[in-house]
Amino acid sequence: MKKLIGICLILTGMIPTIVNADSQLDVLESKNIFDIEYAADLTINPDGDTIYFVRHYMDIQTDRKLGNIWSVNTKSKNMLPVTTGDHLDFNPILSPDGNKLAFISTRTGKPQIYMTWLTTGKTAKLTNLTSSPSGLSWSPDGKHIAFSMFVEGKPNNPVSLSGKPSGAKWAESAVFIDDVYYRFDGGGYSVPGSTELFVLSADGGTPRQLTNDKFDNSGNLSWSKQSDVIYFAANRSENRDFAPLNSDIFAISVATGDITQITDRDGPDASPIVSPDGKYIAYIGFDDKRKNYANANVYVKQLSNAETVFVSEGLDRSIDAIAWDKNGRNLYIQYDDMGKTVLALQSARTVDKRTILSDKLGGQSYGRPYTGAEFAVSDSGKVAITFSNPQRPADVGLVEKNTTTQLTYLNDDALGHKSLANIEEIWFKSSADGQDIQGWIAYPPGFDKSKKYPLVLEIHGGPVTAYGPHFSMEIQLYAAAGNVVLYVNPRGSSSYGQEFAHSIDKNYPSQDYDDLMSGVDAVIEKGFVDTQQLFVTGGSGGGTLAAWIVGHTQRFAAAVVAKPVINWYSFVLTADFYPYFYQYWFNGKPWDNLEEYMRYSPISYVGNVTTPTMLLTGESDHRTPISESEQFYQALKIQGVESAMVRIPGASHSIYRKPSNLMAKVDYILWWFDQHKPKNEGDN
Template sequence: MSKSIQWPCWVFFLILGNHSVASADDHHLQLLDVFNLEYIADPQISPDGKQVLYSRHFKDIMTDKNHSNLWLVDADGKNNRPLTTGNHSDYAAQWSNDGTKIVYLSNQHDNKVKLYLMWLDTRQTLALTNTVNPPANVSWSKDDQQLVFTQFVPGSQNSLIKMPAKPEGAIWNKPPVYINDMNYRADGRGFLQPGHRQIFTLPVSGGTPRQLTHSDHDHQSPVWSADQKSIYFVANLHENHEFEPLNSEVYALQLDDLSIKPLTNRFGPDAAISLSPNGRQLAYLGFDDTYQGHTVRKLYVMNTDGTDSRLVSGQLDRSIQSYQWANDSKGFYVQYTDQGDGKLARMKLSGSYQVLTGALGGLSLGRPYNAAAFSVADDGRVAYTLGGPDHPADLAVWKSGKTTQLTSVNADLLNHKQTAQVQELWWQSDIDQRNIQGWLVTPPDFDANKKYPMILEIHGGPFASYGSVFSAEVQLFAAAGYVVLYANPRGSTGYGQEFANLIHHDYPNHDYHDLMSGVNAAIARGFVDEDQLFVTGGSGGGVLTAWIIGHTDRFKAAVVAKPVINWISFVLYADNPGFFYKYWFPEKPWEAPEHYLKRSPLSYVGNVTTPTMLLTGEEDHRTPMAETEQYYAALKLQQVPSAMVRIPGASHGIAARPSNLVAKVVSILAWFEKYRTPAM
């Protein structure tokens, strides 16, 4: 009986042979360079705009962990110095309104995440909490004397199963676990502990946090009112919250009697609330829910009593990813993705907007996803994460139309290396001539007169987008001698509501043609060997990879990472059954089994001849290992050359540990090298 492959990483260095990244010249990116990559995140500019607080993320090769420290730099780039040091994680820092103090979360002592207060003039720190479960969503009161935050409060699970008393000294198994919640496990967390996230307040002087809510629901994003007599927050307090998971509302909690009043009542998500600087209005993100696979997330404002709610961002057909009020309360700074580029714009309350800058990104090291962060000072100066195809996120400041890059945290690693070049590529889909955007990555020492093998790398989601940003995986593929094509087929975000929902109740299907048209466009450039094509993708990209090899034999080998293979089993086995069937399918599985099966790659496994490796984390609850195992068994029954790689301890985010990112890359390259024709 065949067994799954769990080779140690060093084996792959031997397997890769002469094509391996490990044996590449030192001036190319190496596998172990992953542990040396850094990036900055969560830039928080001071209220007066003179300094920027940010977290600098790094990795420890000896413990295989990601860490971060806090740094402070002048807005002109001078005096760039650490506030915290050490192999631990300091993050989620927030300035006080007067700019003299910060609070942040850290596990710097006893590996327990605590909320800390730091006085910036003396750098003295005080641990404000010492609880088993860490705080989150921390917010200052306007007078800087109090904090509000959320924290998980364990509950009890009353079991119907009552075991008899065991004899004295008897050793029995643990008692049975009784579950009656629909959502009983979550990716990255495993089986959920009974309890909910509640709201707490705490004086800055320290003391015992006061719990304000006690309901059987999770509470998020608490924000103080201007008069500090109430707290606004987000929750889904509806009785059918398990069956309508997106239907959250904005609420007001009165501190005198702890009464709760809903401020929104439309069907759909309302979240990410923010109080205007003048204290008169609340902004929030959301949409009217019509069970579309993707709905553009819009920006709204209303009075603090819930009246006069109105849409602000109606003129922008892009999802608002984050926003901040302008200091005059007359508009916003908004971040969104447009055609693979992170944009920052100034938007008036009327909805008109002006793009200020692009290239926001760099927070996704593994694959080239668009992810960024920014903050705005009272004078309109903006600090943001600056990304590009040649480096992960650095810190930049924008002011009056001018951008200044303040950090180059990977210069020590990348300046003496030749990285792969990334060029934008557009083509028309052969199914309906829609314009599709992608990026073609050429290896270091590229020679346009030569022919190179090519990897098609497909993003997940499927409602997500790749962009012109750094990707360690793509760079390492290119360093191994491959051209890499990655793309945003229909269904991708950043192109508007209509484009994203071209795959509504139709995924995967027509997006396959978008990708194949892209392969043809890349081959037309003249330097791709069309007899040496390879394909891989993770999550939604794993779905499409399996779909592709069930519909064409053009690829020499495939790696299907963390896929969905059988939509019926996925909908009933993944970690959010109340969402997936309702938004991605017209009916429940037993009501329309044919619809589920015709969109399942498993239905086309009889067509597969492409040598295929499957790769999934063993603790993945989003696209569970059972999906991979089904396809592996089916491929074996079809006598297709196949293998399975299981990443121990990994959830859906395989690259959460640095060595797992390396393991993923060497696994993919090992399989492709096995079927790649050696260069003459």
């Protein structure tokens, strides 16, 4: 943790005064969501002079996120389109010689695998698949591409109705369900089947199925140096439904389909990647202690004798992604640290020997300011990254010799003439126990510290995730409406070490309330907040905390509780990933721990609520089902509290997947807050 010496607040820079230049710029509006773009799915050629990436954009006609593949030269910064069209191209991967680019595209409707020959610019469709492929991976000899794909099984219908007359129109057939996991957020109700591995000739044709069993075999795929074995991660245990994190690394022979288990422990092992010399395999994993959180560590196993080295030992952060350098002596690792995403070079032989290369990664969560990024490594040592700027979504950047350079400016046309919020870091001490807490303040355009402003507290979900100094359309729009916005990483957030995250283990909400209220107090102490205009909102875990807050204080003028958990008992019995929640977030089953479940449920404190509160949730949310919001809404009505409910038709937990849904979310929140601002005499 960052050490604070003698003061409660540390700020990066001075508080802005009056920004006169903003008066010449346009105000950001929710409709501008359709104008933004962001970079993703990076791959870089062996020489490191060309980066290929997906340039995502929002299609206003179809209300969808689409994207095409572009290239950017790392020296000239010149960009060129590789693919075009009103569809989504994604998962580009360069062939080992750098001359061909395989990718997945929806241009003919269902996603298929395509190839572009970069020397000629010719593109061909390689497959006619019945399901969507994922996880493309080239063989080192350039002859094959491996991928995963869902294979539908036979429906399980034990009852067949008889007596239906010819031409009769009966109701749809009843659906029989006996699977543990039967619906997934964003995917709806599942159909029988499993995810299997396939291999496809680089010349196209019919893919060959390598696995054919009841297990889901997916994730990152890595080939042996000889191109005869593929390494993958899967949970192939018989009790996998109720041991949801127990994945291991396996190797499958491309010729025979024989599978060999490489790792074996109680806990997840994932993201295998073979060293350039073929002698080692690196992977990410941890020992499962049934805690709410654990750092994902990096291990290197020697394939000849199974000797394993815990190479990231001593790094109290969770590793998100890894890649070998050309000589196989080091690993590039990505992890979050105090709200930023970091790229470092980690020795593959020496424990705790690493060098930070950049902390400028991020920008892909354009809705809210979450951490998260990508990188891709060239043989030359140049590294492509998604570049983070608090006032822009993800661009493409380059890390070379510890220097980070921004290569693209995808949103300067859309946002360069807009008046945007300045983002400033803040540290303060929690009133609970003096714990150091980090947050960020977004200042409204034209901010004048001599004036008083409404304050919006925006709370992240997870709960073990992290906000940071990254672009957020929601934060920017709240600020554009004239609000000071505070967002905080209370205890339980990631990127501050395992102990900080464990502080909410079987104890959530913990002192998060104290952390958040201390953050509000710290901003108020600066003298520019109207304490009669305090507002609070948050989504998912942030929605849970917002509901908890209004049950514990009346200091807020209004609240918007988005996609929350209101009753942990009912949540565990209706959420899609329920075998995980009851084991990792509580000390057992709901009916055996009723008091514990209800003690941490906001519904238990609804009798204290007087704050005008609006609920907002997607109707197809299977992660925090809308029944949670309905409980709180109806309880508030019984209590006589001013309340409303906004239902987003067809939306899953990820409301922002459709740009117009993100618009609706922000506009409804701002409308609700506006209704509850103090009215001056004569106002309507």
